[in-house]
Amino acid sequence: MYQYEGEDVFVIDGHVHWWDASKENIKHEGGEQFIRCFYDYHTGFTPEERQWSLEEYRKYDKERMVRDVFGDGHADMGIFQPTYLNEFYKEGFNTIDRCAELAEEHPSRFIVNGRFDPREGEAGLRELERQKEEYDVDGVKVYTAEWRGDSKGWRLDSDEAFEYLEKCVELGIRNVHPHKGPTIRPLNRDAFDVADVDDAATSFPELNFVVEHVGLPRLDDFCWIAAQEPNVYGGLAVAAPLAKSRPRKFGEIMGELLYWLGEDRILFGSDYALWEPEWLIEAVMEAEMTPEQRDEYGVELDLEVKKKIMGENAARLYDIDIERQKEILRDDGVSEQFGLADQYGEGAAADD
Amino acid sequence: MSQHRPRRIDREAVRERLDRVTDPELDRSIVDLDYVEEIEIDGERVEVSLTLPTAWCSPAFAWMMVADARDALFAHPAIAEATVRLRDHMHADEINEGVNSDEPFESAFGDADGDIEEVRRTLDGKARLARQYRAVSTLLDGGLTSEQIVGLTRGDVAIGGDLATVRIDDTLSVCVEADPIRRYLEKATETGVVDAPDDGLFRTPEGGAIPLAEFETVHRRGRLARTNMSSQGHVCERLGDARIGGPTRVTTD
Numbered sequence: 001m002y003q004y005e006g007e008d009v010f011v012i013d014g015h016v017h018w019w020d021a022s023k024e025n026i027k028h029e030g031g032e033q034f035i036r037c038f039y040d041y042h043t044g045f046t047p048e049e050r051q052w053s054l055e056e057y058r059k060y061d062k063e064r065m066v067r068d069v070f071g072d073g074h075a076d077m078g079i080f081q082p083t084y085l086n087e088f089y090k091e092g093f094n095t096i097d098r099c100a101e102l103a104e105e106h107p108s109r110f111i112v113n114g115r116f117d118p119r120e121g122e123a124g125l126r127e128l129e130r131q132k133e134e135y136d137v138d139g140v141k142v143y144t145a146e147w148r149g150d151s152k153g154w155r156l157d158s159d160e161a162f163e164y165l166e167k168c169v170e171l172g173i174r175n176v177h178p179h180k181g182p183t184i185r186p187l188n189r190d191a192f193d194v195a196d197v198d199d200a201a202t203s204f205p206e207l208n209f210v211v212e213h214v215g216l217p218r219l220d221d222f223c224w225i226a227a228q229e230p231n232v233y234g235g236l237a238v239a240a241p242l243a244k245s246r247p248r249k250f251g252e253i254m255g256e257l258l259y260w261l262g263e264d265r266i267l268f269g270s271d272y273a274l275w276e277p278e279w280l281i282e283a284v285m286e287a288e289m290t291p292e293q294r295d296e297y298g299v300e301l302d303l304e305v306k307k308k309i310m311g312e313n314a315a316r317l318y319d320i321d322i323e324r325q326k327e328i329l330r331d332d333g334v335s336e337q338f339g340l341a342d343q344y345g346e347g348a349a350a351d352d
Numbered sequence: 353m354s355q356h357r358p359r360r361i362d363r364e365a366v367r368e369r370l371d372r373v374t375d376p377e378l379d380r381s382i383v384d385l386d387y388v389e390e391i392e393i394d395g396e397r398v399e400v401s402l403t404l405p406t407a408w409c410s411p412a413f414a415w416m417m418v419a420d421a422r423d424a425l426f427a428h429p430a431i432a433e434a435t436v437r438l439r440d441h442m443h444a445d446e447i448n449e450g451v452n453s454d455e456p457f458e459s460a461f462g463d464a465d466g467d468i469e470e471v472r473r474t475l476d477g478k479a480r481l482a483r484q485y486r487a488v489s490t491l492l493d494g495g496l497t498s499e500q501i502v503g504l505t506r507g508d509v510a511i512g513g514d515l516a517t518v519r520i521d522d523t524l525s526v527c528v529e530a531d532p533i534r535r536y537l538e539k540a541t542e543t544g545v546v547d548a549p550d551d552g553l554f555r556t557p558e559g560g561a562i563p564l565a566e567f568e569t570v571h572r573r574g575r576l577a578r579t580n581m582s583s584q585g586h587v588c589e590r591l592g593d594a595r596i597g598g599p600t601r602v603t604t605d
Contacts, residue, residue: 033442037408037591044590217377217584220478220576239583246586252579259572 001326001343002074002310004285008343009307010322012314013075013277015177015212015237015269016110017083018102019094022059030147031088041274045241050279060273062102070109071338073277075270076329079111079314081141081177081212087148100135108325108332111318113139113177116167118160119148125167132171138318139175140168141212144196157199165204175317176200177210177235180218194222201229208317210267213238214257223260233317234261236284236309237269244283251289255297263305267314281310361430366391366398369428373420376472377413378585379479379539382421386592389439396432398425403439405592411443411461412471418451440595473543478577480539481557485574487536488554491518494528498567507549509533 002009021035039054046052069075080099084092092098096114103110114131116124131137145153155161156178168176180194194215201209212235215222219239226232234257242250257266268284270277289301315322329335330344371383382388382402390401400421404414418436425434435452438444443461450460457468491501500520508519516533519525540546545559552561554570557577562570 030442033407037406040406040591040594042594044594216587217580219580219583220573223576224573238587242583242586245590249583249586253583256576256579260576 001076001340002281002285003343004306005303007303007307009285009303010311010315010326011075011077011268011277011281012311012318012320013069013073013078013270013272014210014235014267014314015081016065016069016078016272017081017094017274018060018062018065018099019083019273020059020091020098021057021089021093025059025089025091027090028088031085031093034085034088034093038274041238045245046275047244047279050276052273057273062105065102065272066106066109066334067338068276068278069270069272070334070340073270073272074281075277076311077109077111077320077325078272079113079139079269079318081113081179081269082115083141083143083146083179084115084117085143085146087146096131096135096137103135106332106334108328109334111138113137113141113175114173115141115143116164117142117146117148117154118158118164119151119154121160125164128164128167128173129171132173137173139177139210140173141177141179143179145179156196157203158196161196161200162203165200165207169204169206174206175208175210177212179212180215180222194218194225197222197232198225198229201225201232205231207231208233210235210317212269214253219253219256223256226265227260232261233265233267233313235267235269237271238274240268240270240280240284241275243287244279247283247287248290248293250284250287251293251301254287254301255289255293255299258299258301258305259297263299263308264313264316266309267317268310284310361393361396361398361428363391363393365428365430366393366400366425369424370400370421373417373424374479375413375588376416376475376479377410378581378588379475379482380585382417385588387417396430397435398431398433399435399437400425401437401439403595404441405588405595407440407442409441411441411447412457412468413475414438414441414443415447415451415457415460415468416472418447422451476539476543477557477559478581480536480543480545480555481574482578482581483532483536483539484554485571485578486532488571488574490528490532491526494518494526496520496526499564501554502552502562502564502567504553505549506537506546506551506553509537509553511537 002011026032035058039057042057043051069078082096082099083094086092096112100112103112112135114137116128144156178197194211197209197211208231210233211222214234214236216239239253270280285306326344330341335341367383370388371381373382374380375382375385387402387404389403392399418438422434422436425431438447446460488501510517511530511534514530515527516530517525517527545555546553554562556562556570557573
């Protein structure tokens with residue numbers, strides 16, 4: 001557990017992946033370009049001494065992931081957000097079954113989310129039922145710009161998508177994580193446009209919509225929607241590294257998010273293996289708004305707020321009792337392997 | 353009206369033309385952003401190569417920049433032939449072929465639906481709003497009240513050199529730094545939002561008059577648009593840096 005100014009900060013990394021972009025798994029040039037684009041994000045933001053080689057980055061083993069996220073990485077728990085990209089990768093990029101394999105070995109550490117794609121029709125609905133049945137998912141990641149045959153994306157406010165959202169309600173899947181990032185294809189019909197979240201959020205008040213990457217590069221559209229829809233949340237994956245590379249800019253982004261959404265609706269995510277949580281969590285915990293920014297936005301980014309962002313908000317969405325969870329983590333395999341048990345002791349602070 | 357066409361053109365003139373082209377998402381010049389990779393001049397023929405920060409840049413945005421660059425070059429009287437090539441992009445072939453043979457976007461990309469001009473309007477609207485934020489902040493710093501600001505018309509502003517003079521009423525004018533006001537007016541005029549002298553100077557994101565009660569919200573939305581652009585600009589910059597050193601690099605200057 002991360003310690004900051006003598007206080008415990010329980011960290012739930014809201015966005016982690018266990019992907020396979022090995023050459024053997026690539027079936028379309030888009031798959032190669034996709035991982036290279038990710039790698040540009042990786043090298044563009046990671047401190048030089050912490051950068052991976054492209055080969056390491058394509059495919060990493062379980063041991064490495066567990067060490068990077070929990071052993072060295074300060075995170076206490078991680079939420080898998082699957083991304084299939086079946087048009088690009090033979091066995092998919094980051095599938096629920098692959099993630100679940102790792103989660104089953106460390107059930108106290110990982111939360112597995114499912115995914116759906118409304119273009120899969122009836123079969124997709126059955127698949128969603130299977131995910132609930134087999135993995136008891138509480139959330140789903142949806143990637144609206146995924147290619148499928150001639151289609152280069154879909155919208156969350158379509159009739160087909162609504163059928164799936166109804167299914168989520170029926171199955172008790174409460175958290176929907178739409179990935180909204182940079183525009184790629186389909187061209188002017190912008191599949192990463194955040195506008196479709198608006199109608200979905202209004203129509204399904206019983207669901208929570210965690211917009212990943214806080215809509216960047218449409219932070220403005222995202223905040224305006226979130227300001228009006230109380231069940232819309234922001235996931236910090238991709239915005240978080242700015243805390244290291246451009247702390248002032250990060251302060252501005254946090255100022256906007258805190259102003260428009262408030263401190264209860266922002267969730268930290270490292271986007272592992274895009275970036276390792278270790279340096280990222282340190283950078284976010286160190287981040288401060290300047291006095292001018294505090295005046296300008298009229299909000300605070302203090303330790304209490306950071307604790308919410310780092311774990312408490314995700315715990316609320318995923319029904320995790322943090323105190324109870326600490327007791328569980330104290331005796332689990334990961335604590336044993338990395339000597340973390342003391343961190344979870346009854347109120348005892350770690351020595352370092 | 354026949355004019356003497358200058359025979360020769362130099363790199364400086366080409367760069368000056370390209371400087372007028374902006375990345376529509378970031379509202380900054382493609383020259384400032386270092387997207388211009390190579391300029392070749394052969395008599396009256398000019399060929400320019402652009403590289404964007406990532407191969408996954410929106411094809412619609414990439415198309416706009418390539419097309420705008422080509423238009424900007426053609427507008428120079430000394431340039432008879434202009435070719436603009438995008439390098440290292442997911443859809444470089446479609447874009448280069450389409451733009452340089454004057455095809456419309458929709459026919460170069462068969463699966464496009466909707467209207468690329470609509471995308472441009474959306475981005476222009478954000479750029480206008482972000483520029484408005486700076487202009488309004490300048491006036492607030494200059495001592496104007498929100499009530500005075502929402503009451504201003506286009507005709508109340510005169511720009512001379514480094515200063516903009518803003519007329520509050522018959523007896524009172526205020527001078528402020530011209531640049532933020534000038535940049536705002538450029539975009540507001542170009543997008544047809546502010547045109548005639550009696551048009552309201554500042555507008556809501558949707559283009560309407562700003563009710564006084566909404567002044568604060570509109571102003572904060574302008575700040576938000578600006579934060580979004582500058583944050584994305586930083587992301588693009590990092591991606592571009594990574595790419596130049598990374599495996600996707602194809603050319604050197």
